Amino acid sequence: MSRRRPDWERRLSAWLDGELGEVEAREVREHLMADPEARARLREWQELRDDLALLQPEDALSPERASALAWRLDDRIRRETGAVRRALGVWSAAAAVLLVFGLGLLIGLDRRASLREDAWASEPSAVDRAIEEWLRPRGTAPAAPVRPGVAPPADLGAAAAVGAPADGANPRGTESRR
Amino acid sequence: MDALFVEFSSRVYGLARRFGFTPEEAEDGVQEVFLKVQRKIATFRGDAALSTWLYRVAVNVLRDHRRRLQRQKRVLPLRGAPDQEEPVEAGIEGDEPSPGERMERAERAALVRAALERLPDRFREVLVLRELEGLSYRDIGRILDLPQGTVESRIHRARLRLAADLKRLEGSL
Incomplete structure (x- = not known):
């Protein structure tokens, strides 16, 4: 014998709730006519329904309690909305400060980089001067640095003109091999 | 709102x-x-x-x-033990129950509440939505996110369980 509950019980429950279609409902009614156990079950569930109905009146919310609740709810919504607005204000202010700071930092860095480029272009650094000094043959005068795109000073140009032959010959006087 | x-x-x-x-x-x-x-x-x-x-x-x-x-x-x-429950004040309109009947109803209501309390949540929810809120299986399915067949089977099992618990509670009094 099967230990499962008979399927009609489940259908009876659905029938009690008016959830069955016409054909199934007729089958349940026929079953009820034929089976006293089914009728007993139905009676039990109808009593259960009456019992549950006893909980209805005491579960109502009185109008006074309802209006007190509405007031509390309004108050809480106002407080929560205010808190959200305040939080948004604080975060917006923080974001604005960060943005200004970030922009300032970017502009500052850019400006500093361009100043450094100018400094490099106009004057050799101490390191450059030391290296030049070290590479220069002894007894010769230090040459002004020649940087690409920058014209040499006038006296250096003249010195170069004196030292260099006009026809482009070797300044040391040695003959070039052909 | x-x-x-x-x-x-x-x-x-x-x-x-x-x-x-x-x-x-x-x-x-x-x-x-x-x-x-x-x-x-x-x-x-x-x-x-x-x-x-x-x-x-x-x-x-x-x-x-x-x-x-x-x-x-x-x-x-567990709430709703008979001695903790407040009496049911409202009666059926036009058919005022006697004090004795009121007392009896209150005791019964307390018993039902205690039995309902003992049900697992999944059974209590479907039964309350069906029996006390009067919702259809389809709406209960939508509310609890369950297929309609599951709602039907849960309500059936909840009824069996509640009826059995009520009998047990009655027997223990």
């Missing part, structure tokens, strides 16, 4: 009470539900009735509320 509160607050309160909350807990529950409704009302798409959507929000919020209360209390004491 105000209109919604007027329309549904009493129903949500009743639902909370039938789910086993004390009156104070139920009031807090109503507040939580309507706060959630206020936040989520924009997501209501209108493909179900507003009441169904609201029940869905209410059931979910009340579940969370119950869990929070249980965490606070560790063990939720």
Whole structure:
């Protein structure tokens, strides 16, 4: 014998709730006519329904309690909305400060980089001067640095003109091999 | 929102009470539900009735509320024992019950409440939504996110279980 509950019980429950279609409902009614156990079950569930109905009146919310609740709810919504607005204000202010700071930092860095480029272009650094000094043959005068795109000073140009032959010959006087 | 509160607050309160909350807990529950409704009302798409959507929000919020209360209390004491229950004040209109009948009803109601309290949540929820809220299986399915067949089977099992628990409680008195 099967230990499962008979399927009609489940259908009876659905029938009690008016959830069955016409054909199934007729089958349940026929079953009820034929089976006293089914009728007993139905009676039990109808009593259960009456019992549950006893909980209805005491579960109502009185109008006074309802209006007190509405007031509390309004108050809480106002407080929560205010808190959200305040939080948004604080975060917006923080974001604005960060943005200004970030922009300032970017502009500052850019400006500093361009100043450094100018400094490099106009004057050799101490390191450059030391290296030049070290590479220069002894007894010769230090040459002004020649940087690409920058014209040499006038006296250096003249010195170069004196030292260099006009026809482009070797300044040391040695003959070039052909 | 105000209109919604007027329309549904009493129903949500009743639902909370039938789910086993004390009156104070139920009031807090109503507040939580309507706060959630206020936040989520924009997501209501209108493909179900507003009441169904609201029940869905209410059931979910009340579940969370119950869990929070249980965490606070560790063990939720069984409420609704006959000696703790307040008497039922309202009678059927035009058919005022005698004091004896009122007492009897109150005792019975307390017993039913205690039995309902003992049901597992999954059974209590479907039974309350069906028997006390009068919702259809389809709406219960939408509210609890369950297939209709599952709703039908749960209601059946909940009835069997509640009837058995009631008998046991009656026997223990």
